Amino acid sequence: MSLREGQANDALHNLRIHLCNKAVLFQTMVRQAKSQALKTRAWSQVTSVQQAVSLCASIYTKTRMQIMKLDKGHGQLQKYKPLLREQLKVSTAVGDPNACGQ
Numbered sequence: 001m002s003l004r005e006g007q008a009n010d011a012l013h014n015l016r017i018h019l020c021n022k023a024v025l026f027q028t029m030v031r032q033a034k035s036q037a038l039k040t041r042a043w044s045q046v047t048s049v050q051q052a053v054s055l056c057a058s059i060y061t062k063t064r065m066q067i068m069k070l071d072k073g074h075g076q077l078q079k080y081k082p083l084l085r086e087q088l089k090v091s092t093a094v095g096d097p098n099a100c101g102q
């Protein structure tokens with residue numbers, strides 16, 4: 001059980017890193033690309049990061065299913081909730097560019 005918990009935590013950690021990387025790529029590469037070649041290169045990088053996000057989400061989902069099988073009243077299902085499709089999307093929109101922390 002502890003190995004599955006560690007695997008789920010690692011998958012969630014990697015998922016967060018890849019989603020942050022995707023947001024940074026959108027802001028620094030995709031939006032700032034001036035030519036078609038640069039846009040194509042930027043979108044290929046975003047696609048590769050999206051594949052990594054999908055892989056981490058798949059690992060987490062499969063690990064969660066194994067935790068469900070192993071969990072016998074330990075209450076781990078409240079800690080490891082299912083991933084929703086909305087949680088795997090990244091928003092790079094800035095509401096107020098002059099606000100603190102933007």
